[in-house]
Amino acid sequence: MSGTNSERELIAEGPAIILVEPQLGENIGMVARAMANFGLAELRLVSPRDGWPSEKARSAASKADHVIDGAQVFDTLEDALRDLNFVYATTARERYGFKPVRSPVTAATTLREKFVGGEKTGIMFGRERWGLTNEEVALADEIVTFPVNPAFASLNIAQAVLLMSYEWMKSGMEDMGRTPFQSLEQRPSTKEQVFGLFEHIEEALDARGYFHPPEKKPKMVDNLRAVLSRRSFTEQEISVFRGVIRSIDRFPRKRPEPLLAGNDSGGEGETSGNDSDT
């Protein structure tokens, strides 16, 4: 369908679109085009299989050059997320976990509210063939999934980006007068700060043989990260948590541990907590 009017304002703002190990340049190009159609411009590529830049991507983008030219490449997903405050992971598969699962409409509304509130946001999309790993999903704040025909649920990556970009644009039109959903007196943490909390706690636990048996460690780490990330802690909360962990980790007790009511149940709870979604 035609209708482009290059005289008119080029909208280029909003969440970053993060493609994890995209395989085909054509798909990256179609993603760029879909983004441009609905006013998104920031494309982040995590180790694209066929390298970057890609002429196939540029031609498939049918003139969405501002998106192609502005694309950034990262070696790891963590690097691609560090400066963001709030991130969605897209998935078609059911995940057993604790992250809230949102529809595209709800996700777009949340992204718009955070955008208006000055936060940096992103939406992660997985590989063409098999999407995102659980470890990758664990790095997101929430999950977004699409209402599809159960017997024919496979969306290609460009279609998935198109739908999220379309909902993003709609979310800006439905209520122009929308104000931030909350005036944050505390700055939301960046993903880098969240990853720092992960590493810090995991190291302190690992140093004590907490992750046992070894083959269960990845699952236990997933569960721990799910709990630590689902609340999108503020900078101040993360620094308080880290101060607590650091103090207990670094300094020895000066008196024996008491038998606090609920202490052991807490311990049990931790175990069952880790098992509950294996």
Next chain:
Amino acid sequence: MSGTNSERELIAEGPAIILVEPQLGENIGMVARAMANFGLAELRLVSPRDGWPSEKARSAASKADHVIDGAQVFDTLEDALRDLNFVYATTARERYGFKPVRSPVTAATTLREKFVGGEKTGIMFGRERWGLTNEEVALADEIVTFPVNPAFASLNIAQAVLLMSYEWMKSGMEDMGRTPFQSLEQRPSTKEQVFGLFEHIEEALDARGYFHPPEKKPKMVDNLRAVLSRRSFTEQEISVFRGVIRSIDRFPRKRPEPLLAGNDSGGEGETSGNDSDT
């Protein structure tokens, strides 16, 4: 994105998708795939340029064979519309006329109402290059157009069909915010469990002389509890936190503490974190 489950119900009902003089078989195939993704099945082709059937269409449809096999070919648009009760024409260009112009959401709601009422409906899409003629649009009851970036408004035909099919599927869900699956239900914690977390962490810190100088302890405890309580943790989250604290508190390190990047800043942060809201 994967997630197709062929065991599950194949939804195949709703408006007919009518493509007027489609040029590329690949596009017809991608249209069929988009329809199948969102439960549509009736495809009507008005004199496809490269003829029909088309192997290119079948392969681009990635297994939406029920749509490809059921496609009907017509010589004229009039023939393709004869048995329908209500038809939308899609266009990106502004048309001067008396036909109501609707958004995809409104159009999908209208189509759903008529479907439930037993009417036969359809959505017309124009040629890849230049869309529908005014004469063709004149055959429709209403116009539907997409909210796009004014400076980058060109949607390809498969994208346009995808968006309308997606809105059609959403219109059939009682709750637009509904998702196919949900995160695990978690019980909110009781105050007793929250207090247990307070005591547990405070004791572990106190045993290490964390609350120093003594006269500052009440304020430091206040700040700590403020952070620990403002998120209303679930039972499961509290037990995970307690498991973490308990493990670090109770068991000694088996290896020295590394200098984690951000670890000390975490420490600093903790101090300033506690001071920041004194």
